[in-house]
Amino acid sequence: MTTVAHQPDPIDQLCINTIRTLAMDAVQKANSGHPGMPMGAAAMTYVLWDRFLRFNPANPKWTNRDRFILSCGHGCMLLYALLHLTGYDVPLDQIKQFRQLGSITPGHPEYGLTPGVEATTGPLGQGFANGVGMAMAERFLAATFNRPGFSIVDYTIYGIVSDGDLEEGISSEAASLAGHLGLGNLIYLYDDNHISIEGDTALAFNENVDARFAAYGWHVQSADGNNLEEVAKAITKAREVKDQPSLIRCRTHIAFGSPHKQDNASAHGSPLGEDEVRLTKRNLGWPEDAHFFIPDESLKRFRSALSRGAQLESEWKQLFDAYQKNFPAEAQQWKLMQEGKLPEGWDKNLPVFTGDSAPLATREASGKVINALADAIPWFIGGSADLAPSTDTLMKKSGDFEKGHPDSRNLHFGIREHAMGAIINGMALSRLVVYGATFLQFSDYQRPTLRLAALSEYPSIFVFTHDSIGLGEDGPTHQPVEHLAALRAIPHLTVIRPADATETVYAWKWAIENRTSPTVLVFTRQKLPVIDRQKFASAENLFKGAYILAESKGGPPEIILMATGSEVSLALDAWQQLTSRSIRARVVSMPSWELFEQQPAAYREEVLPRSLTARLAIEMASPMGWHQWVGDRGDMLCVDRFGASAPLQPLLEAFGFTVDNVVSRALKLLNRTGAGSPESGADKGKLP
């Protein structure tokens, strides 16, 4: 592409410089932030918003809007400026409060806080992969809901991505999958400014980005990022390419317009300085002493987005009304989905397990639940990072979501856990009820996506199987130890590790109904008995996080055995033995610490009475955090070293997860020397 001498229309230039100066001023006032990126990318982003992006600032949640993702979230003043200027409910005062406590203009864009922010970004690569998820969702929704003549789902996902986004592995994973799926509804502008924090990007990044993306199957173009017509031409072309995602590499200049800081790393993460701000304004033909100055003509041009948006939404509403008349059932489902509701009776046909059911792994029970849910909820979709047979997450009646089959509901992420997490976040943001599955071990590979889901309250469902040393022969590289603790430590994340098939049903119910935050479901590889709920407490108590599963016989309990997941039936077996020895034990099943913490104090006291200090926790995982539940006089049978490669039974014995050892530990807690096996060396108390 040849770069022609180019002079933008004066009003365009005015608008672009309005963005640049707002960004400079906000960063300068906050004395903190990243001015360079917004200044460099202002022109190309302006073209996109002015000529292509279909949105309605008065209704940021209009379902058929185009999505705009700023994957390089540090450049957020670019986005905040556009949101304010085009008429979103982001007042100028909030721009002046950039990065201040309580403002809606934080240091990186946060979904749910600021109208018009489509995804929380900042940790690099996340927005890139969220957008791939949104594009997949659009394809699925269009294939599922559109009818001939009624394209009620028809939008494009646009984004700005930076060198940092492209260096991160997560975007490589997501880009490869997007190319594979031929997501023509995805168009990213690459802000190719050649500058990163340490200096010229060539210090560490001189690959051929164009060729790499072409190898993934993307349609790749390049443009001068300050040349509006070149950028517009490339976007137009990208929109015409229906079967490939598009990357438009735009050569830009960080801190464009700054006499001393343009093209310099110093403009990346620090204010320009009062003097340089002044010089830059002079250079851009701006009043030097004005701060947060918005020329009337500029504002008028930007605010035309309001009438344009109202018109677009109104046209869509007409279309939807007609759709509703012709396809009332589909329209009804659409509305339910958009409201975050579920179809009537969605949980009527969930599987039922009884004490007579054959033992089965909770992953297997989960597989049955998934298939029942698939029948009941048309917008329930999910898949695995190449582990569907192992995680038991295939919807048997549905096909594979592939290029030619966007209405199918089995997602194949490939061996790309990190992208999977961000993609399901993007799909959850698109109102789908969505899960992604892998081994618990590999939650580490996608951890940043779990955190962002929790921070931003995305209702993503993360399924993790093979949840302990109990997975056996694969060995310590695959056996989780610290993962439960690490997940429980994330604020706003609900972690559920059900004890058997029946608790698994309720765990899924909770995850499906929870449309305001993410849920982690943790399942075993190994088979477990199905607890007889005629004899023991109902699994519906799972909703309370912890509950008395088995009560002491012959009087109030003198000891509590508390456990989660596969260790609950072990606790029950030990309870039988203790009971037969006239020891009054209570078993507490504790599938979710977070849900238990949300219960009233009285309920928590009922389950774990303060006065009852003999408490033994049993969990095949790190003891980290258990002290809060067992207290100073309690004990923990946990795992605080790495696992080992061996079949299940020898492992359980080596790590002390046997009935004899539990009984022995319980007796020791009660100061009675029991007949159990000697104490295992596999765990150690941590009390000082």
Place this chain on the structure above:
Amino acid sequence: MTTVAHQPDPIDQLCINTIRTLAMDAVQKANSGHPGMPMGAAAMTYVLWDRFLRFNPANPKWTNRDRFILSCGHGCMLLYALLHLTGYDVPLDQIKQFRQLGSITPGHPEYGLTPGVEATTGPLGQGFANGVGMAMAERFLAATFNRPGFSIVDYTIYGIVSDGDLEEGISSEAASLAGHLGLGNLIYLYDDNHISIEGDTALAFNENVDARFAAYGWHVQSADGNNLEEVAKAITKAREVKDQPSLIRCRTHIAFGSPHKQDNASAHGSPLGEDEVRLTKRNLGWPEDAHFFIPDESLKRFRSALSRGAQLESEWKQLFDAYQKNFPAEAQQWKLMQEGKLPEGWDKNLPVFTGDSAPLATREASGKVINALADAIPWFIGGSADLAPSTDTLMKKSGDFEKGHPDSRNLHFGIREHAMGAIINGMALSRLVVYGATFLQFSDYQRPTLRLAALSEYPSIFVFTHDSIGLGEDGPTHQPVEHLAALRAIPHLTVIRPADATETVYAWKWAIENRTSPTVLVFTRQKLPVIDRQKFASAENLFKGAYILAESKGGPPEIILMATGSEVSLALDAWQQLTSRSIRARVVSMPSWELFEQQPAAYREEVLPRSLTARLAIEMASPMGWHQWVGDRGDMLCVDRFGASAPLQPLLEAFGFTVDNVVSRALKLLNRTGAGSPESGADKGKLP
């Protein structure tokens, strides 16, 4: 490349089938494992080991050996078979004990457990990136130690990588960096078998791998993986390319030779079954009923590696002896490094801080220590994922490690945290004292590499700065909350969060001297006072993990304030106030839980006497795990929600990290209503 009709030499074929049948038999006996990969990749790997790889089975630690990495660790029977056959100390009995408790043949290869295993692999992509680290280390060591005519460092890093490795983002990151650095000493054979667990790789992976790697700057070839001459020709060519890493894509067939399971996903992760094993042996011309059968001619051929290896090492030893005569100082350093020792007086010129020093961030103190260490230890090397100015990790007197400057010691990883972690693991395995730095928030991006370092006892040093909400305006996407807890939960990982500049010096000392496991160093962004060690206890106590920094005045303590990092000086300020009110408080600085746990019980009792139950923990992080230190009657001033974007001071006030609030919480613990500010809502006790 054209595939010519090809019939290997009978002895080669016999050797290859020996590998295949050993793998089949071991997996079948264990009734668990991955037979397909070893069978498919046996031929190409045999060529590599038979004709190219320079190694000495009698001395797996010979420093100038070529490295072989099986990145797809699930195919470990391929490696175990080769180790046994070529004469490493891996007896046939261990092959028969595949995946059994206590064997040296676990489900995935573990470094340190099995002679000849160069890196722990299994979690995909890790080995790929470890190899890039090893290649960088070889380049650095050669540039540093070799002298004209004395190439004492001259080896190649070979590896087998799979589709899974190439799908993972970590390998994209590492590959881009390897291409950038022109690592001609790195040669990977890609086992392109078209099969993954869910079926054909085309389900999710149909990018053009060759073009992608060419875009990274790699030299790319392809070959028929069963055609020994084609593979050999490609490796020969790859060795000739000195300024590019090489990828040789070898088309292979999973479970090659199995009549019913070749090219089938069922052979990926399950035994073939007794009948199919028998049929396969028949098909390969093998005795059907023999198990673990090794023909004499085959063993003889494989074991020729022993004399070849002895010869190679002996030649190298002669070279090294001559080197030692000519360059005694360099040889002495080389030996020290190989023994995991440090130069005499390496810690003599570490910076000294006093109570008079101006306040400085611990990242800044760390920067000074790094520069002192750089002067003292020639094989100290490190860098950052594009955050060197922010993490303060630049060695000022050294240049940038780049293609033309492999002797420089500032590594530029680009925005690639995950690869950085695995690369420093690979460099640590090459005997370098190496660190990688990023923000604590992004420890999540590289978490799998921290775990592998801990599991395998790599002495990697992970530097994490910007360690709390105290980083300020960047906001919750960048403010760690749960990260300390998540890191502390990893077994065998030492996490150190020093309180001030002086503790920072000792933290680095500990990390540098600890050559048998990884260390995490956690530093602040914000400035902290330098604690006056004339008044308070010596920072050398850091080695004990926790120590009495300030003792109560006028009698034994009635309350303990315990804190880490930036909260220690807050605790000291509160201690001053309490003391002035005649409240007898003790301050415990607790930079490392792990080090404290390793102290004798008597010392732990001295610091935290069991009888002293009024304990307040202060840490700007998740309360997870603190209960074990404060006990049932203690309290925690922590952060169990996400942070906020704001300047430091308003944040500290909003989250309750003020002297007034600490005093108030302390008084409350002592059942005295104090004059402090009302309790912050930022934290909550978690006791049931």
